[in-house]
Amino acid sequence: MSLTTPALAGKLSGLQSSAIRxxxxxxxxxxxxxxxxxxxxxxxxxxxxxxxxxxxxxxxPSVLQYTxxxxxxxxxxVLAARxxxxxxxxxxxxxxxxxxxxxQALSLxxxxxxxxxxxxxxxxxxxxxxxxxxxxxxxxxxxxxxDGDGMRLDxxxxxxxxxxxxxxxxxxxxxxxxxxVTLSPARRQRLAELSEAHGFWVIEDDPYGELWFDRxxxxxxxxxxxxxxxxxxxxxxxxxxLRVGWMTxxxxxxxxxxxxxxxxxLCGSALTHRIAATLLADTDWLTAHITTVRTTYATRAxxxxxxxxxxFGDRIHCTDATGGMFVWADFTDGTxxxxxxxxxxxxxxxxxxxxxxxxxxxxxxSMRMCFTTADEATLTEAITRLSPAVG
Amino acid sequence: MSLTTPALAGKLSGLQSSAIRxxxxxxxxxxxxxxxxxxxxxxxxxxxxxxxxxxxxxxxPSVLQYTxxxxxxxxxxVLAARxxxxxxxxxxxxxxxxxxxxxQALSLxxxxxxxxxxxxxxxxxxxxxxxxxxxxxxxxxxxxxxDGDGMRLDxxxxxxxxxxxxxxxxxxxxxxxxxxVTLSPARRQRLAELSEAHGFWVIEDDPYGELWFDRxxxxxxxxxxxxxxxxxxxxxxxxxxLRVGWMTxxxxxxxxxxxxxxxxxLCGSALTHRIAATLLADTDWLTAHITTVRTTYATRAxxxxxxxxxxFGDRIHCTDATGGMFVWADFTDGTxxxxxxxxxxxxxxxxxxxxxxxxxxxxxxSMRMCFTTADEATLTEAITRLSPAVG
Numbered sequence: 133m134s135l136t137t138p139a140l141a142g143k144l145s146g147l148q149s150s151a152i153r154x155x156x157x158x159x160x161x162x163x164x165x166x167x168x169x170x171x172x173x174x175x176x177x178x179x180x181x182x183x184x185x186x187x188x189x190x191x192x193p194s195v196l197q198y199t200x201x202x203x204x205x206x207x208x209x210v211l212a213a214r215x216x217x218x219x220x221x222x223x224x225x226x227x228x229x230x231x232x233x234x235x236q237a238l239s240l241x242x243x244x245x246x247x248x249x250x251x252x253x254x255x256x257x258x259x260x261x262x263x264x265x266x267x268x269x270x271x272x273x274x275x276x277x278x279d280g281d282g283m284r285l286d287x288x289x290x291x292x293x294x295x296x297x298x299x300x301x302x303x304x305x306x307x308x309x310x311x312x313v314t315l316s317p318a319r320r321q322r323l324a325e326l327s328e329a330h331g332f333w334v335i336e337d338d339p340y341g342e343l344w345f346d347r348x349x350x351x352x353x354x355x356x357x358x359x360x361x362x363x364x365x366x367x368x369x370x371x372x373x374l375r376v377g378w379m380t381x382x383x384x385x386x387x388x389x390x391x392x393x394x395x396x397x398l399c400g401s402a403l404t405h406r407i408a409a410t411l412l413a414d415t416d417w418l419t420a421h422i423t424t425v426r427t428t429y430a431t432r433a434x435x436x437x438x439x440x441x442x443x444f445g446d447r448i449h450c451t452d453a454t455g456g457m458f459v460w461a462d463f464t465d466g467t468x469x470x471x472x473x474x475x476x477x478x479x480x481x482x483x484x485x486x487x488x489x490x491x492x493x494x495x496x497x498s499m500r501m502c503f504t505t506a507d508e509a510t511l512t513e514a515i516t517r518l519s520p521a522v523g
Numbered sequence: 524m525s526l527t528t529p530a531l532a533g534k535l536s537g538l539q540s541s542a543i544r545x546x547x548x549x550x551x552x553x554x555x556x557x558x559x560x561x562x563x564x565x566x567x568x569x570x571x572x573x574x575x576x577x578x579x580x581x582x583x584p585s586v587l588q589y590t591x592x593x594x595x596x597x598x599x600x601v602l603a604a605r606x607x608x609x610x611x612x613x614x615x616x617x618x619x620x621x622x623x624x625x626x627q628a629l630s631l632x633x634x635x636x637x638x639x640x641x642x643x644x645x646x647x648x649x650x651x652x653x654x655x656x657x658x659x660x661x662x663x664x665x666x667x668x669x670d671g672d673g674m675r676l677d678x679x680x681x682x683x684x685x686x687x688x689x690x691x692x693x694x695x696x697x698x699x700x701x702x703x704v705t706l707s708p709a710r711r712q713r714l715a716e717l718s719e720a721h722g723f724w725v726i727e728d729d730p731y732g733e734l735w736f737d738r739x740x741x742x743x744x745x746x747x748x749x750x751x752x753x754x755x756x757x758x759x760x761x762x763x764x765l766r767v768g769w770m771t772x773x774x775x776x777x778x779x780x781x782x783x784x785x786x787x788x789l790c791g792s793a794l795t796h797r798i799a800a801t802l803l804a805d806t807d808w809l810t811a812h813i814t815t816v817r818t819t820y821a822t823r824a825x826x827x828x829x830x831x832x833x834x835f836g837d838r839i840h841c842t843d844a845t846g847g848m849f850v851w852a853d854f855t856d857g858t859x860x861x862x863x864x865x866x867x868x869x870x871x872x873x874x875x876x877x878x879x880x881x882x883x884x885x886x887x888x889s890m891r892m893c894f895t896t897a898d899e900a901t902l903t904e905a906i907t908r909l910s911p912a913v914g
Contacts, residue, residue, distance in 0.1 A: 174584040183581040190574040193565040196762035232623060236788040264786045371587035373794040375766075395655045396630050396787065397623040401795060403764040 165514040167436075167501040168482040170309065170457065176425050177371040178411065185410040186403070195402045201393045202386065203230025204405035207376070210413045215380045218341075219362070220355045229386045230400055231393075234339055234363040234377030235261050240396065241300075241361065241379070242269040244388045245333055250299040253291070253332075255283050257310050257460075257489035257498070262302050262337065271299075275491035278308060282315030285322050298332045306341040306349040307456025310489045310500035314454065317350045324356030334360045339368050339377075340456035342422050345430035349455065354380065361385060366408050368457070369422055375400070376408040426455070433459065435508035436501060439515035444522070457504045462486075463497040467522055470496065479521040481514045556905040558827075558892040559873040561700065561848065567816050568762045569802065576801040577794070586793045592784045593777065594621025595796035598767070601804045606771045610753070611746045620777045621791055622784075625730060625754040625768030626652050631787065632691075632752065632770070633660040635779045636724055641690040644682070644723075646674050648702055648851070648880035648889070650695050653728065657693070665689075666882035669699060673706030676713050689723045697732040697740040698847025701880045701891035705845065708741045715747030725751045730759050730768075731847035733813050736821035740846065745771065752776060757799050759848070760813055766792070767799040817846070824850065826899035827892060830906035835913070848895045853877075854888040858913055861887065870912040872905045 189195045202208065208228045215223045231237040238261065246252065248270030254263060256275035266273055274296065276287045283303050291298075301323070305315045315323070327334045336353040341364065354360040365377035379389070393399070412418060433453035440450050440461060450461035463469065469485040476482065486495025503511055580586045593599065599619045606614045622628040629652065637643065639661030645654060647666035657664055665687065667678045674694055682689075692714070696706045706714070718725045727744040732755070745751040756768040770780070784790070803809060824844035831841050831852060841852035854860065860876040867873065877886025894902055 171589060174588045177584065177587040179581055179584055179587060182587065183578060186577045186581065187574060190570055190577065193568065193570055196568040196570060196573065196764045197565045198562060198758075198763040232788040235786070239787050261786070261789070268783075268786055367589075371794075372589040373587045373792045375788070375792045392659075395626070395652070395659055397627040397766070398652070401764045401766045401792065404792060404795065 164477060164480050164482050165506060165510055165517065166482040167503070167506075167511075167514055168484045169502050169505060171502075171505060172368050172372065172425075172457070173428070173505045174371075176428060178421055181411055181417070181421075182371060182374075182407055185407040188410065189403055189406040195406055197402060199399050199402035199405065201390050201399050203228070203378070203400055204402045204409065207405040207409040207412075210409045211378050211380075214412060215362070215364075215378075218355075219352055219380070221358070223380050224383075226383050227380050227386060229379045229381065229389055229393075230405060231377045231379060232375045232397065232400055233367060233372070234337065234365040234379075235265075236393075236396070237363045237377055237379040237389075238262050238335070238337070239265045240389045240392045241335060241385075242266055242271070243392055244385065245300055246271050247299075251296060253288060253298045253301040254491060255303060255308065255311065256491045256493055257486060257495055257500075258491050259302075259304050259309050259337065260489060262335075263491070266300075266302070273491065274298075275493075277493060278311045278313050280313055282308070282313050282319055283323070285319045285326075288323075288326065292326065292330055297330065300333045300335055301327065302335045302337060303353065304337045304340075305353055306338050307343060307454065307458075308460075309340070309456065310458050310460055310484070310486075312451030312453060312456065312458050312460040314349060315353070320350060320353045321356045323353055324360060327359060328357055336360050336362045338363060339365045342369050343426045343429060343457065344455040345426060345433065346454055358382065366412070369418075369425065370408065370411055374404040374408050376404060429457065429504055432503040432506065432508055432511055436503045436511040436515070439512040440501075443515045443519040447522075453503065457502055459501045459503060460486075461499050461501060463499075463522075466497065468496050469499040472522060475521040476518055479517045481517040481521070483518075555868060555871050555873050556897060556901055556908065557873040558894070558897075558902075558905055559875045560893050560896060562893075562896060563759050563763065563816075563848070564819070564896045565762075567819060569812055572802055572808070572812075573762060573765075573798055576798040579801065580794055580797040586797055588793060590790050590793035590796065592781050592790050594619070594769070594791055595793045595800065598796040598800040598803075601800045602769050602771075605803060606753070606755075606769075609746075610743055610771070612749070614771050615774075617774050618771050618777060620770045620772065620780055620784075621796060622768045622770060623766045623788065623791055624758060624763070625728065625756040625770070626656075627787070628754045628768055628770040628780075629653050629726070629728070630656045631780045631783045632726060632776075633657055633662070634783055635776065636691055637662050638690075642687060644679060644689045644692040645882060646694060646699065646702065647882045647884055648877060648886055648891075649882050650693075650700050650728065651880060653693050653726075654882070657691075662690075664882065666884075668884060669702045669704050671704055673699065673704050673710055674714070676710045676717075679714075679717065683717065683721055688721065691724045691726055692718065693726045693728060694744065695728045695731075696744055697729055698734060698845065698849075699851075700731070700847065701849050701851055701875070701877075703842035703844060703847065703849050703851040705740060706744070711741060711744045712747045714744055715751060718750060719748055727751050727753045729754060730756045733760050734817045734820060734848070735846040736817060736824065737845055749773065757803070760809075760816065761799065761802055765795040765799050767795060820848065820895055823894040823897065823899060823902055827894045827902040827906070830903040831892075834906045834910040838913075844894070848893055850892045850894060851877075852890050852892060854890075854913075857888065859887050860890040863913060866912040867909055870908045872908040872912070874909075 354362040361381040447465040486498025643662040745753040752772040838856040877889025
């Protein structure tokens with residue numbers, strides 16, 4: 133008796149347990165300061181508000197029952213209002229679909245939009261969770277590098293001019309994971325134009341947009357075209373364990389995803405959907421809460437960037453950390469971050485080598501550092517430990 | 524811009540929005556007594572216990588964070604103990620995998636175990652949610668009819684003797700949905716033997732096993748072989764909105780499912796997993812709670828069966844309703860249940876025609892009636908309304 137080899141081998145070739153995940157096991161030792169994680173800070177999550185919302189929700193027996201596959205209707209209404217304000221046009225409730233975190237939206241969309249061999253354009257370095265599902269769908273993946281303004285649209289245009297016909301272009305538009313950068317307004321508009329001109333879907337993957345430090349994120353790519361599929365989530369602003377992500381997309385995409393969702397897991401949890409709706413609808417409280425999260429992260433980010441630049445000077449180039457959860461740093465002195473890692477762990481600090489996010493470029497001299505879960509002194513100490521390991 | 528036609532068409536051919544789902548929309552009218560649903564009774568769900576467990580869980584900030592892909596470890600421990608007792612051998616925690624309802628286990632298993640064209644044996648009439656995912660995986664589906672002792676294993680043996688080599692045999696072993704019957708102990712043992720002899724996986728899908736009315740369900744098929752993959756859920760004994768299902772399976776199956784789960788939705792909710800763990804671990808309370816649910820359902824089931832037999836006599840054959848949520852009835856007088864339905868709706872009663880669950884046989888004279896959400900008087904009234912519609 134065996135697992136059916138071809139099917140499984142095919143799936144798993146796209147779904148290798150990520151290098152990040154394996155690394156995290158090594159960094160769980162208490163004496164290691166880990167910049168390798170990618171988790172929001174649980175201490176900043178609104179535990180008491182969630183408890184109060186849960187108590188209120190549980191006064192109604194219907195919150196325990198199965199709910200509709202596209203999500204508990206009250207949550208979809210709150211999200212439609214929220215996305216309408218964000219995108220700058222009325223988003224009908226039918227175009228809002230709640231998923232089990234935005235990872236499920238990526239997974240279901242890849243089934244709906246991609247045939248084996250279809251071309252998917254991703255960013256380089258890439259969000260690993262998206263790569264996984266696109267690879268599992270049998271897509272052909274071509275990476276376009278990031279620069280300080282996000283995805284290099286000139287290179288995307290070169291690909292299109294050369295006759296490439298992507299089915300999907302995936303972008304983490306705000307405060308990129310792992311790249312730290314944000315797609316510029318001019319490029320957002322151009323990407324939307326290209327998608328309409330060439331008939332590809334843009335998946336605008338935006339879990340970090342609310343976590344801005346100096347100024348709000350630019351208007352979404354979706355604000356330039358109703359054909360853009362936009363994903364977001366409460367995981368980074370409220371709590372991952374609500375397992376509430378969502379997608380705004382044209383109705384025919386939502387209906388196709390709905391049929392797949394029925395087969396995938398029937399429906400989400402009316403209980404956690406209702407908790408999320410209560411907190412998202414309380415906009416005054418929510419604004420204050422998110423302000424606390426992002427100003428805390430901003431302070432941590434600045435401490436990490438300052439310590440990094442002070443320790444390495446010209447030998448490193450790192451992003452400014454204008455939002456989100458990550459700083460991306462490139463050693464300019466030839467330091468190989470994968471080779472460095474064992475010495476770094478010995479010195480008591482962990483990060484993720486750039487290679488873990490590489491698609492075309494090897495990112496051998498790069499690393500991702502997460503600043504969300506440690507205070508400023510700890511982040512500074514992490515760099516103090518890393519510096520002699522680099523030598 | 525269009526959805527990629529071949530991929531989507533392929534997926535959707537296996538995932539037509541089910542006849543049941545469409546029908547439920549028609550039966551939502553308040554004046555219709557619906558026996559067409561398939562929901563547990565929300566009024567019997569332990570709302571106060573869930574609220575207390577939620578409050579307790581939310582004292583710990585870690586309950587808001589991402590959790591492990593195979594499930595919150597505390598829940599897996601409780602489930603391992605529970606399944607060990609049920610199956611009659613020690614089930615290690617590694618062999619327990621928590622899914623987003625047992626529908627997700629079916630979906631992920633179909634990806635792990637099935638290549639396109641692989642043979643899957645299902646029961647006829649079939650659980651529609653399983654059919655959906657097997658069809659979506661491109662499986663070839665052959666149905667084996669049920670009789671009063673569950674799946675006709677003699678016919679399965681005929682298929683094996685004829686050279687058929689199934690990858691998977693799927694059975695709803697206890698209080699079948701929709702067929703109402705339970706697989707006999709002798710057939711359970713034989714099915715396990717056949718699976719080992721012929722190298723196919725058995726998926727024992729058991730959401731209803733605890734809802735027995737007269738005597739406990741027989742020992743699981745999994746008790747006869749460690750190769751049997753067993754699925755269960757809290758949806759029918761606690762609440763669907765916890766979205767907690769689970770699978771017990773050999774470690775290599777669990778690890779393959781784990782990789783797919785990471786791509787599908789990363790992880791479940793530590794909050795709802797912890798609530799489920801608290802309630803499942805309180806075995807004295809749980810036993811009393813389940814006793815209340817099953818004795819209430821038993822009373823309702825008997826009222827429905829009694830009314831049906833009184834109204835139709837020899838013109839109908841219906842199951843005894845020894846557990847679960849459904850009665851399956853066959854008209855012996857030639858009544859076509861699909862043709863009857865509009866008249867039944869006009870008379871103020873709804874059921875699901877057998878055709879909705881048909882794989883090989885048409886089940887044109889059959890219907891499924893759910894007895895969980897109405898009291899005895901209402902169930903009796905439903906049959907009083909149905910009787911003149913049949914004529």
